[in-house]
Amino acid sequence: xxxxxxMSGLTLNEIENILHEAExxxxxNSWKVDHQMFVANMFFEHSTRTRNSFEVxxxxxxxxxxxFYAESSSVQKGETLYDTVRTLESIGINGVxxxxxxxxxxxxxxxxxxxxxxxxxxxxxxxxxxxxxDLLTIKQEFQTFKDLNxxxxxxxxxSRVAHSNYDALTRLGAxxxxxxxxxxxxxxxxxxxxxxxxxxxxxxxxLRIQHERHAGQMGNSKEEYHQxxxxxxxxxxxxxxxxxxxxxxxxxxxxxxxxxxxxCDRSRIFKQMxxxxxxxxxxxxxxxxxQKINELTVxx
Amino acid sequence: xxxxxxMSGLTLNEIENILHEAExxxxxNSWKVDHQMFVANMFFEHSTRTRNSFEVxxxxxxxxxxxFYAESSSVQKGETLYDTVRTLESIGINGVxxxxxxxxxxxxxxxxxxxxxxxxxxxxxxxxxxxxxDLLTIKQEFQTFKDLNxxxxxxxxxSRVAHSNYDALTRLGAxxxxxxxxxxxxxxxxxxxxxxxxxxxxxxxxLRIQHERHAGQMGNSKEEYHQxxxxxxxxxxxxxxxxxxxxxxxxxxxxxxxxxxxxCDRSRIFKQMxxxxxxxxxxxxxxxxxQKINELTVxx
Amino acid sequence: xxxxxxMSGLTLNEIENILHEAExxxxxNSWKVDHQMFVANMFFEHSTRTRNSFEVxxxxxxxxxxxFYAESSSVQKGETLYDTVRTLESIGINGVxxxxxxxxxxxxxxxxxxxxxxxxxxxxxxxxxxxxxDLLTIKQEFQTFKDLNxxxxxxxxxSRVAHSNYDALTRLGAxxxxxxxxxxxxxxxxxxxxxxxxxxxxxxxxLRIQHERHAGQMGNSKEEYHQxxxxxxxxxxxxxxxxxxxxxxxxxxxxxxxxxxxxCDRSRIFKQMxxxxxxxxxxxxxxxxxQKINELTVxx
Numbered sequence: 001x002x003x004x005x006x007m008s009g010l011t012l013n014e015i016e017n018i019l020h021e022a023e024x025x026x027x028x029n030s031w032k033v034d035h036q037m038f039v040a041n042m043f044f045e046h047s048t049r050t051r052n053s054f055e056v057x058x059x060x061x062x063x064x065x066x067x068f069y070a071e072s073s074s075v076q077k078g079e080t081l082y083d084t085v086r087t088l089e090s091i092g093i094n095g096v097x098x099x100x101x102x103x104x105x106x107x108x109x110x111x112x113x114x115x116x117x118x119x120x121x122x123x124x125x126x127x128x129x130x131x132x133x134d135l136l137t138i139k140q141e142f143q144t145f146k147d148l149n150x151x152x153x154x155x156x157x158x159s160r161v162a163h164s165n166y167d168a169l170t171r172l173g174a175x176x177x178x179x180x181x182x183x184x185x186x187x188x189x190x191x192x193x194x195x196x197x198x199x200x201x202x203x204x205x206x207l208r209i210q211h212e213r214h215a216g217q218m219g220n221s222k223e224e225y226h227q228x229x230x231x232x233x234x235x236x237x238x239x240x241x242x243x244x245x246x247x248x249x250x251x252x253x254x255x256x257x258x259x260x261x262x263x264c265d266r267s268r269i270f271k272q273m274x275x276x277x278x279x280x281x282x283x284x285x286x287x288x289x290x291q292k293i294n295e296l297t298v299x300x
Numbered sequence: 301x302x303x304x305x306x307m308s309g310l311t312l313n314e315i316e317n318i319l320h321e322a323e324x325x326x327x328x329n330s331w332k333v334d335h336q337m338f339v340a341n342m343f344f345e346h347s348t349r350t351r352n353s354f355e356v357x358x359x360x361x362x363x364x365x366x367x368f369y370a371e372s373s374s375v376q377k378g379e380t381l382y383d384t385v386r387t388l389e390s391i392g393i394n395g396v397x398x399x400x401x402x403x404x405x406x407x408x409x410x411x412x413x414x415x416x417x418x419x420x421x422x423x424x425x426x427x428x429x430x431x432x433x434d435l436l437t438i439k440q441e442f443q444t445f446k447d448l449n450x451x452x453x454x455x456x457x458x459s460r461v462a463h464s465n466y467d468a469l470t471r472l473g474a475x476x477x478x479x480x481x482x483x484x485x486x487x488x489x490x491x492x493x494x495x496x497x498x499x500x501x502x503x504x505x506x507l508r509i510q511h512e513r514h515a516g517q518m519g520n521s522k523e524e525y526h527q528x529x530x531x532x533x534x535x536x537x538x539x540x541x542x543x544x545x546x547x548x549x550x551x552x553x554x555x556x557x558x559x560x561x562x563x564c565d566r567s568r569i570f571k572q573m574x575x576x577x578x579x580x581x582x583x584x585x586x587x588x589x590x591q592k593i594n595e596l597t598v599x600x
Numbered sequence: 601x602x603x604x605x606x607m608s609g610l611t612l613n614e615i616e617n618i619l620h621e622a623e624x625x626x627x628x629n630s631w632k633v634d635h636q637m638f639v640a641n642m643f644f645e646h647s648t649r650t651r652n653s654f655e656v657x658x659x660x661x662x663x664x665x666x667x668f669y670a671e672s673s674s675v676q677k678g679e680t681l682y683d684t685v686r687t688l689e690s691i692g693i694n695g696v697x698x699x700x701x702x703x704x705x706x707x708x709x710x711x712x713x714x715x716x717x718x719x720x721x722x723x724x725x726x727x728x729x730x731x732x733x734d735l736l737t738i739k740q741e742f743q744t745f746k747d748l749n750x751x752x753x754x755x756x757x758x759s760r761v762a763h764s765n766y767d768a769l770t771r772l773g774a775x776x777x778x779x780x781x782x783x784x785x786x787x788x789x790x791x792x793x794x795x796x797x798x799x800x801x802x803x804x805x806x807l808r809i810q811h812e813r814h815a816g817q818m819g820n821s822k823e824e825y826h827q828x829x830x831x832x833x834x835x836x837x838x839x840x841x842x843x844x845x846x847x848x849x850x851x852x853x854x855x856x857x858x859x860x861x862x863x864c865d866r867s868r869i870f871k872q873m874x875x876x877x878x879x880x881x882x883x884x885x886x887x888x889x890x891q892k893i894n895e896l897t898v899x900x
Binding site for chain 1: 640664666667678680684686692
């Protein structure tokens, strides 16, 4: 069963295979399922880019897409996630893409559900397809991860992006450091000052300030955050010539990054979104291509 | 016009034809519309399994699916159901699937709307596709309905499943009895004790406690309900060897049925969901296959 | 870039070309995109007929449809419209259909977004596809617009339909006048009494009382409005023999128009909805058919 649950659960070899497949899709390769197959997108948290990115990827692979919105479903009636997914499996869904507010939502599913599960963002835990699209973007730029300096800036402790990326990039040979306010540090890796991070990074990865997660708790105002930990116009000038800017988006313009820099030459922010489709196509192909026999077994 | 509004509106012959078609779909038969046709799913109440089951069935038949969510529609502007459906007919929709909180929602439509209407659950009235999938599940198990003992347990008075099933199963020759708390009885049929129901039934059909319908009114706590009217581990041991357990789901684990029994050998709960797709394919085929001439008339 | 933003931005020649194409679709012509293309429907306000009408039109053209609901998207996280649309462009969407509460929502997009934008209703400003379907309905009836008397009745000052139609019909040679309560007049054109409007009009175009826009502000009760400015059964009898009734819907039965007249012989209300699909097909074809080269450029 080719789930995609966490980056740490993938071997380096598996990561490289997915990135290779994604690169091929980015170069115009196509692949379609050879019979009618169904995927359900289950989003228990708001999302624009991830949900739509998955839907485009799914339709490019020829999958039939069911969109499941938590707010108009029986989850409102108190049904467990296991029973909901088991239901979808029973009605013939061949795979599920799930965004959920719990870090380990998939633990009640794995081993009991016989269709692949793709993690589209789990609480403050992992967000592996975001990580894979980040890796794809970095690989397109530098061809290798070995000895690259990657600085991740922002609310590290609550960021699923930070955790997935730290794990994968470190294993791939990059030097990953963090920056950001003290209260958002955790013990994952080394913290450095923002000015140093900007100067030294080949890849400067800014995280979104998730107002919706800590409404009102933020010690600094937006402008204060921007001056202390944002990529200001002044700081950008200290970046190395070939360094790139990344951000998982949605961007808070003028907070994590100056408005004028969002689409500057070294920004890869919208490129990341484009790559998101290719990375998800690779993940979905991996999950669905081996399924023909399983599916027939269930049918008959 | 091949609507599906109520079970009582179908002759025995029509029921048998639908079940026969559904069985053929369950054995792997396929059928597709031969030109582009549109169906709209209009759900005015929350639903996971029914809505998704219809959508899978529709896509297996090659229909184009429009999902209509009451909360983001002009129904918010006070439009009548008639005007909404008439609108969908005008824009070229070839059939509508409707779940509605009113028992007789279809009465303002029938005879005035020229596209088939499929009842996907009407208030506390009927839920004919649930009944058809239940019948299919029983038929697969016992080949006949004649003289089968069927016990339906729970909130009979508010259950559209109970009403549809009582009517159809009785006409098909089964002996249908009820069990459950006194305050949820109505005058539809004979009530017996839970222990007797469990011992005597060939088909033990548990109904969902609909907390959302009578929040706070429930005299017993969940655990008390389970002891009094639930299928406990002890009661299950008194069932006949070949008896089966059914439940329309979503299940309240530990209330209507012990958690451990939901997927036991004699449970057909997830089988029912699988059959739901086949039953709905049969109902949709019946509604759409005769429509070619109508549709062309409207178009030209 | 073949956007559709306003009627006033279209030349008479462009309007005639769109109407010609729409008429051909109404006569059974078909056209499909020749490779997989994606459209996103972004509705920031409630809608039944416009949204579903676009979706049917899109699917008739063979487009892949993504439905974007503002309430379950990152717009909730404060993202700008520009960033949201730029995201959709990045993930490979080939065009967007947008309904928005701001009159000039498209100004932050045009010139910066490289995919066509179709205005599906903008605040109290324009609603060009509604206008085009109205024009198509009038043209089917009278073959010409020259010297036709068109009376538009209701809340002129808040009506995007009134503004789009006044501009286009006047340019096409029709005489357009208004009627309705004093407080809803603006300085767009000439106001006359309701009785005169009904007697003189070839096309009597009733506007919806938008309770949701001015809840509680309405000076008259519904019945008083009906007597003063509604098409009552008595007034209808004073209409010219060949005059027709139009309404953009949803209709408030018994307010703008007597219940019994909604589907009378001279009503074109549901015909307008049918024409909406054809008008939108023409607009979408115009937007998507020139896109092949652009799209390939983005892909490669």
